[in-house]
Amino acid sequence: AQKITQTQPGMFVQEKEAVTLDCTYDTSDQSYGLFWYKQPSSGEMIFLIYQGSYDEQNATEGRYSLNFQKARKSANLVISASQLGDSAMYFCAMREGPNTGFQKLVFGTGTRLLVSP
């Protein structure tokens, strides 16, 4: 079964508008971590934002915010005021279990975002 599901293979948004990229996850653990990474065409993976399962407030990092709905098991990424440079692949990832050390991430299939002028 998919641990991380990103149902939007591609999204379009106009410059300066906000866009939401969906991510749902599946875990039976009480403690887990959720991440969003951006992958431009160059291939590097750029960390954007992190949300811990026990964090009561939604994480925010500049123009990025994570809409964390624990009961629905969703962790959607919201990008406000889109810029042309935001065009890239976006991956949602999860670390399962308590953070007791160095643990692997499971990635979703990604969403390609295209920002138009």
Add this chain to the structure above:
Amino acid sequence: GAVVSQHPSWVICKSGTSVKIECRSLDFQATTMFWYRQFPKQSLMLMATSNEGSKATYEQGVEKDKFLINHASLTLSTLTVTSAHPEDSSFYICSAQIDREEETQYFGPGTRLLVL
């Protein structure tokens, strides 16, 4: 901070040769690094967890003898694709975690491997 480099950025080789990819943490020490593989238009799949001074932990289905991992120091892990074949052509990317508390993984720029 938290910069991870990879070398080479891309490599083309003949079938049957071995290719070594280096992953370095430039401004921090990483006792653990991770190696991922990504096929075109697909997600990242973890291949193995590289532990400094000990054997790597491989994911199910990943051939240990095919993908040799050596984590010789706190800032360097290497992945060697032995006797490479065209099906090994892929994008290989490593990541490192600063410490146990800071759980974000920082990724290198990746290595594109093309085996002819």
